[in-house]
Amino acid sequence: MSLIRWNPTRELSTWPSDFFGVQREINRLFDNFFRGGMQDDGSYGLSYWTPAVDIAEHDDAYVVKVELPGVNRDDVKITMESNVLTIRGEKKEEKDVKKDDFHRMERMYGSFQRSFTLPSTVSNEKIDAVYKDGILSITLPKAEEAKPKQIEVKVK
Amino acid sequence: MGKNHQVALTRKGSTALMRPTEPAESFVTPIADVYETSEAFIVKLDLPGAAKDSININVEENRLSVKCAVQLVREGTPKLLFGEIRSKTYYREFVLGEGIDHYKTGASFDTGVLTITLPKSESMKAREIPIK
Numbered sequence: 063m064s065l066i067r068w069n070p071t072r073e074l075s076t077w078p079s080d081f082f083g084v085q086r087e088i089n090r091l092f093d094n095f096f097r098g099g100m101q102d103d104g105s106y107g108l109s110y111w112t113p114a115v116d117i118a119e120h121d122d123a124y125v126v127k128v129e130l131p132g133v134n135r136d137d138v139k140i141t142m143e144s145n146v147l148t149i150r151g152e153k154k155e156e157k158d159v160k161k162d163d164f165h166r167m168e169r170m171y172g173s174f175q176r177s178f179t180l181p182s183t184v185s186n187e188k189i190d191a192v193y194k195d196g197i198l199s200i201t202l203p204k205a206e207e208a209k210p211k212q213i214e215v216k217v218k
Numbered sequence: 219m220g221k222n223h224q225v226a227l228t229r230k231g232s233t234a235l236m237r238p239t240e241p242a243e244s245f246v247t248p249i250a251d252v253y254e255t256s257e258a259f260i261v262k263l264d265l266p267g268a269a270k271d272s273i274n275i276n277v278e279e280n281r282l283s284v285k286c287a288v289q290l291v292r293e294g295t296p297k298l299l300f301g302e303i304r305s306k307t308y309y310r311e312f313v314l315g316e317g318i319d320h321y322k323t324g325a326s327f328d329t330g331v332l333t334i335t336l337p338k339s340e341s342m343k344a345r346e347i348p349i350k
Contacts (some may be wrong), residue, residue, distance in 0.1 A: 116303040118296035127295070129266040129303055131330030159253050166252040169264055178300070196266035196330015 111170035117178060121210055124180055124202040131196035132169065138193065140200060142186055146200065150175040182208035185204065228320040245309035248284070252312075255346060259318065259336040265308055273332060277320050282312045284332065317342030 116127040128149055130138065140150035155171040183205040191200045251262040265273065267288040274285045287307045292298075314320070314336065321339040 066232060111333075115300050116290065116292075117298070117300035118292050119299055120294060120296045124299075125292070127290070127303060129330075131264040131266040132262075133329065135329075153259045159255075162250065163255065165259075166250060168249040169251045169262065194330075195270075195327075196264070202313035 087146070105190065111172055111174045113174055114174065115176060115178070119181070120203055124204070126178070126198075126200040126202065128176075128198040128200075129196065130193070130198050132198075133193075135193045137206075138198060140189075140191055142184065142189060143204070145180045145183065146177055147180060148175065148177040149182075149200075151200070184208075229335065234290045239332075245285075246306040247310055247317075248286075248308045250288065253346075258338055261309075261312065261332070261336070263310065263332045263334075263336040264330065265327075265332050267303070268308070268327070268330065272329045273325075273327060274324055275316075275332075277323050278292075282314055282334070282336070284334070285309045286332075 068145065114129045118125045125151075126147065130151070130153075133151055133153045138149065138177045141148045143151075150173070152173040153171050180202065184202040185205045189200065191198060193199075246263055248263045250264075251260075253260050262280070263284055265284075265286055265288070268286045272286055272288075274283075276283045285307065286309075288305060288306065290303050290305045317339050319337045319339045322325075324335040325335075326333050
């Protein structure tokens, strides 16, 4: 018997004889895409490790918050290149616990990366980041030219 | 330590801690790891943004429950570009089996992760039995 490499699109190509195969494939894509769904084994959690983000634009700054529970602050790297903010890092597995000793393993480990293009220029040297209680908060002050300016127009 | 003995303990423990029950109100279920050591069962829950004092841990008869409200504070009225984080109340319940010394339950909170230690009672701990 020979082994055949699994091709995820093969089930699609047999349309319409294998409608349920198509449905299965679409379900798989959806499951992989949306975070926080119920897994096949009945556990909750993310199918891959993508931390949740909140980005608020204030008049003078952007405030970025990232949920990073259980991440060592030294394992997080924040970079700013032109207008692209990148947060990358790694959540390390507990080394002293064997897989066999787990009854439930929903928390995700491994590396993550998210990048965001900010709508306006940021003054790079004033970026400030704080990590507290599992939340990384980054404050990115806008560059002078990007701040909203009020111009008075005289009505003649 | 006898291998069979170890397997038996694992099975007993797994049914002991596996079933989360759904509360009536709408809460967010925090994701959890549960593992056991020779001394205790360890439950780890991700509670990002929680303040240590706002976490409520309750052990009652055979139930362990954790509840915690987390407020996402945005100063002023900013324009929201990404809104994946919400203010929410985390809640999760675990059914505990026999063999846990409830009175010695301990907890710690660090980097948004709550660690609950449920020590095994003496009868639950693995013992090596000498052959005479």
